[in-house]
Amino acid sequence: MAEYQPDAKPPADRTPAKDRAVVLARYWDGLSQSQAGERLKVTRARAWQRERRALDRLREPLAG
Secondary structure, three states, X not given: OOOXXXXXXXXXXXXXXXXXXXXXXXXXXXXXXXXXXXXXXXXHHHHHHHHHHHHHHHHHHHHO
């Protein structure tokens, strides 16, 4: 069985700031995708893309 070897930087630190900002707006501040998009001056669709990308990056180490 392979042992988990953490990367030099945690996944949150490897996630681009713009993507991280959407996740914080959505889950920390409780905003909708539309509200997060407005706050970050992007469309709802772009906010969704950034959120998905950030969450995928955060899940990578858990996937094995």
